[in-house]
Amino acid sequence: MDTKNNDLSRRNFLKHSAFGIAGLGAGIGGFEGLQWAIGSDIPSSAGKKSTVVGVKSSGIISAGKPEAENVQRMMNEGMFALTGKRTIADAWKTFFTPEDVVGIKINPIGGIKLSTRPEVVNAIIRSLIAAGVKENNIIIWDRFSYHLITAGFPLNQGNSGVRCYGTEPTAGYDKKTYYESLDDDFSLRQDDGARSLFSTIVTQHVSAIINVPVMKDHGIAGVTLCLKNLAFGAVNNTPRFHPSPYFCDPASAEVCAHPALREKVRLHIVDALQACFDGGPASMKTWTIWNEERLFLGTDPVAIDRIGLEIIDRKRKENNYPSVFQKAKHIATAGKKGLGVYDRQNIDFIELSV
Template identity: 85%
Template sequence: MDTKDYHLSRRNFLKHSALGAVGLGLGIGSFEGLQQWAIGADNQPSAFGKGRVIAIKSSGIMSKGKPESEVVQRMMNEGMFTLTGKKTVADAWRTFFTPDDVVGIKINPIGGIKLSTRPEVISEIIMGLKAAGVKDNNIIIWDRFSYHLITAGFPLNQGSSGVRCYGTEPTAGYDKKIYYESLDDDYALRQDDGARSLFSTIVTQHVTAIVNVPVMKDHGIAGVTLCLKNLAFGAINNTQRFHPSPYFCDPASAEVCAHPVIKDKVRLHIVDALQACFEGGPASMKTWTMWNEERLFFGTDPVAIDRIGLEIIDRKRKENNYPTVFQKARHISTAGKKGLGVYDKDTIDFIELNV
């Protein structure tokens, strides 16, 4: 065994043993039955399990530059009904969440007002969670940096009433006991925690469940930033080391999402693709590289959603004479190989609806 193999084996041991110390306190066990039911007791995909992606479109919703809340509500309800097979808002959201949950809504706010998860989308998610019985103060809108939340239009709230909203930095901090350790990085770019990236205490201690709500956009390094990239690099610190060639955020994005502290808590992915970006992401202010996709994507399979999103972004790039980003976005196929979802397009059940 060479030096690298030794450290990788040690990394896997450390990150799983560190998780074991707190796993029972996070309510992971209580969700195992629900998760098993969601993908079928025989581990086969159910109506809303692995490989299924729902896309709901409302033409003209962005014609005035801002979506109408009533239309977003119709899109959200239709997406959840189609995904779960339920007929009421409460039943649809209860498929994934219980009144005892503390639910973290992981948004993508790095693009400011123009290219971040939209407040109108988050408002409807909050309404769904409340319909399922989740209390206001047990809902936390979060990302890595508080100032990104503010610039994207999400006022901070750390109080004991209302929906909470805050970042890992400077508020929640990182958990020194639970981390992702990797040598697949640029050694020169490691920060204070060396080969370790600590998980946010929001993930490890504050929430029992997560809704991941990324934006559809390209990424100059990782190809695209959709479900996997948004979740992984928003949940840990010391991420700069994974960006340079030859890594391009792979395999880190996939491995962080495969870590039990993430994998066992993420119950739903909803991609805000009302407005999307094909060049200059993740924080582009170039309005000419943005377009109105006018869709929301729903699923429990982040790999399948990202595979579909990658094709949509790449097609838009080709239409505008930009090179493909498939060769950069290899973290998606890596996640598929790690069992996080379905990468093969031919086996993805992609349902497109209009409302």
């Protein structure tokens, strides 16, 4: 028996079977045409175009905090540019209906200093409510509840107000919906072996997801932007993907390609009001954090991550740090898997100032 080929065949079977037998979610129905048009949920990125909107507000950070009114203005102008609509309600109705339960996936691992800003999340919440989404049908979430607390997001599992809670210890994981892969360090596998279970927040609690990462480098994956934030915040058993030779690739891309996520994620908004070029994802190096003063909006996580990677890499070079461009392989992998556009020439980057 050819052991090597057998192992490869089993690896491919595991990946394909994990995608096929897991719960497929409710789908996005009428939103598919929109996502196709602006470059997101497509079977192949070859020859396609994607739009990324970057909105800048110079001087928005005051005493270490952003000005909430300016954040809302940035959000509004970004959504107007992305959708072509001219009212907040109409812009957000492009993606969401009053019947949706919307999960806002943040990145809270950096504490108060380097996490998704409450001001950005609050601007999203106000916009969703303007579009008719019920306040209690909005859920701020990540894997760990204690990370949410330390980033400035009080927990709420009640029947009033915006909800906020983590997969651990609150929501738990869905044993029927998982990503299965042998592209890992088997010695670091946890209780679920070669499977990474999806959060029940993803599979059962929400009908739509907004991904709101922070712009920062990552010591292992090169950068953590849309893809890395979404993938490793949605499943468990992730330490096995970090060591050499994987460095979070291809897992970051493949988890995002799983129907459980792909069919519910409708919008990506990167909080780049302050960004980090070294020491991420939870940097204590204040000298590597800078005021980028921008939000990045789009439906294509690959295109947004490609733009963000270039900005972080340029900042590293300006400060005599080595490039992380080749390290962030998961972004190109996601492009090959049809999650979006990696070719920079096919990304329409709209830059605004407000």
